[in-house]
Amino acid sequence: MAKTLMVVDDSASIRQVVGLALRGAGYEVIEACDGKDALSKLTGQKINLIISDVNMPNMDGITLVKEVKKLSAYKFTPIMMLTTESQDDKKMAGKAAGAKAWVVKPFQPPQLLDAVAKLVLP
Numbered sequence: 469m470a471k472t473l474m475v476v477d478d479s480a481s482i483r484q485v486v487g488l489a490l491r492g493a494g495y496e497v498i499e500a501c502d503g504k505d506a507l508s509k510l511t512g513q514k515i516n517l518i519i520s521d522v523n524m525p526n527m528d529g530i531t532l533v534k535e536v537k538k539l540s541a542y543k544f545t546p547i548m549m550l551t552t553e554s555q556d557d558k559k560m561a562g563k564a565a566g567a568k569a570w571v572v573k574p575f576q577p578p579q580l581l582d583a584v585a586k587l588v589l590p
Contacts, residue, residue, distance in 0.1 A: 472495070476503065507527070533547050549567045
C-alpha cells in the first residue's frame with residue numbers, strides 16, 4: 469500500500485514540483501496551502517510524513533509542527549521542513565517544535581526523495 473505524504477506550502481508551483489516528485493516515486497500526496505489548511509485535512513487518516521514550508525500566511529510551518537504534535541493521531545508523524553530558511557536559529561526552532569529534517573530550497577528531487585526515504589518507514 470502506498471505511503472501517504474502531506475505537502476504544505478503556500479506556493480502552488482512548489483506543491484506541484486514536490487507532488488510530482490513524490491507521486492513519481494509511488495507516494496500518495498495530500499496538498500495544503502498553509503498550516504490551517506493542513507490541520508483541516510488531518511482527519512484521522514494515516515499520514516506517513518508531512519513536508520512543510522516555514523514562511524506561510526495564516527499559520528507558519530513552525531506553528532504547524534507544534535499543532536500537529538498536539539494531535540494524538542499525529543504526534544509521532546515525522547515532519548520535514550522544506551524552506552528557503554537556512555539560519556541556525558530557525559532550524560533550532562523547527563527542531564525544538566518537533567521537525568525531524570530540514571531541506572533548503574532550491575532542492576533537487578533526488579535530494580528530496582532521499583530525505584523522504586529516511587523518514588518514511590517501510
